Amino acid sequence: MYSLSRLVIAAALACGAGAAMAHNLWMKSSATVLSKADWVTVDAAVSNDMFFFNHRPLAVDKLAITAPDGSSVAPVNVHKGELRSVFDLKPEQPGTYRLALVNHNVMGSFVDAAGQRKRLRGSPEEILQQVPANAKEVTISEGHTRIETFVTMGKPSALRPVGQGLELVPVTHPNDLVVGEEVVLAFHVDGKPAAHVEVSLVRDGKRYRDSVDAQSFTTDSQGQIKLTFAQPGMYWLDADATDKKTSHPRINERRLAYIATLEVLP
Amino acid sequence: MTRPVMRFGAALAAVAGLPAAAAGLQVGVEIPKLEVAEYHRPYVAMWLERADKSVVTTLSVWYDTKMRDAEGTKWLKDMRQWWRRTGRELSVPIDGVTQPTRPVGKHSLSFAEGRNPLPKLAPGAYVLHVEAAREVGGRELVSIPFEWPAKSAQALSAQGKSELGLITVNLQP
Numbered sequence: 001m002y003s004l005s006r007l008v009i010a011a012a013l014a015c016g017a018g019a020a021m022a023h024n025l026w027m028k029s030s031a032t033v034l035s036k037a038d039w040v041t042v043d044a045a046v047s048n049d050m051f052f053f054n055h056r057p058l059a060v061d062k063l064a065i066t067a068p069d070g071s072s073v074a075p076v077n078v079h080k081g082e083l084r085s086v087f088d089l090k091p092e093q094p095g096t097y098r099l100a101l102v103n104h105n106v107m108g109s110f111v112d113a114a115g116q117r118k119r120l121r122g123s124p125e126e127i128l129q130q131v132p133a134n135a136k137e138v139t140i141s142e143g144h145t146r147i148e149t150f151v152t153m154g155k156p157s158a159l160r161p162v163g164q165g166l167e168l169v170p171v172t173h174p175n176d177l178v179v180g181e182e183v184v185l186a187f188h189v190d191g192k193p194a195a196h197v198e199v200s201l202v203r204d205g206k207r208y209r210d211s212v213d214a215q216s217f218t219t220d221s222q223g224q225i226k227l228t229f230a231q232p233g234m235y236w237l238d239a240d241a242t243d244k245k246t247s248h249p250r251i252n253e254r255r256l257a258y259i260a261t262l263e264v265l266p
Numbered sequence: 267m268t269r270p271v272m273r274f275g276a277a278l279a280a281v282a283g284l285p286a287a288a289a290g291l292q293v294g295v296e297i298p299k300l301e302v303a304e305y306h307r308p309y310v311a312m313w314l315e316r317a318d319k320s321v322v323t324t325l326s327v328w329y330d331t332k333m334r335d336a337e338g339t340k341w342l343k344d345m346r347q348w349w350r351r352t353g354r355e356l357s358v359p360i361d362g363v364t365q366p367t368r369p370v371g372k373h374s375l376s377f378a379e380g381r382n383p384l385p386k387l388a389p390g391a392y393v394l395h396v397e398a399a400r401e402v403g404g405r406e407l408v409s410i411p412f413e414w415p416a417k418s419a420q421a422l423s424a425q426g427k428s429e430l431g432l433i434t435v436n437l438q439p
Contacts, residue, residue, distance in 0.1 A: 035343035
């Protein structure tokens, strides 16, 4: 008899892109600060170590790039290789571009009339249709993951909050991070500041050191964490929260994740 | 009778010592000679900050102004402290401020108070920053704090270690 948690993890691995629990997802831009409209190239991967491609490419079909004026920009030269996806972007407008990938998946299991445990996977609509009326021990959870990075050309511009799921709402602008200066990051769930969100930060270069050296924080009552970076480089931020505000009454739990790649300059 | 002669001499000396120009700053920037295989003239920015790190003005920016399609602006961000503090809010070229890169050697610029780009300075503590970034090279920031107004003509200096040589500030009260 498999334990439910192992089944859920197995289902997550099989789903691939939604596997925030087993592997790390990220997008990393060649530059985040530009003084002229010029090309950046972005890697998207699912991997174990920051920021090394050692597992699978991250699909960027649902990539949404938002320009400073709110319009959508299409990536160019999109390529999906063995270990990473790549695309190019040329920020033409002064201000901040938000690059976002949103993944929503539902997983779960039930025990059927014959006593067999069945896994569930697919889109929210598909899953709810798969559960027969006489199913027992039905547990369904949904995962909502937002993966982002930011590129600024010229002067940073304000980012409009999305208002759905778990997101970073800048107090300190994500392209204004410098060693030795206090950084304030706020996290909202469904448009409201969220306390008790677990936030983890991992610096680039994991291969060249013995430990992950993750820094852990929990958001306060204002949904904020405050920190000062001691070293420059690319950092992987992972914020997680769980609640019961699911999109359907038959879904028991909602697992929210927000992932961002932040560049800290010296 | 020596006293009247001495007083007259002192008065004459005082008149002769008065600077002819208005109050201001004279900034000296030395671009060092570097033994490298591929040498490019550095980008240099000099700007004035108050004690609270707010920017008074950018005094001068040396960058490649001649490239087609303003391609030279691509590397302004490499003067990263200047870029963050004020550079990214500006639109170059700026009359009386931006100019082409300069060769190895000692360069001197004069800024008169109340004349573009140096406004009249309120009394207080200031810092002159000079930042250099070189293609296929490094980046260095040299900062010189000073009090304004200067009670008398003052010569301050700081020595760069890599991308900048001797930086001098002469305060003219």
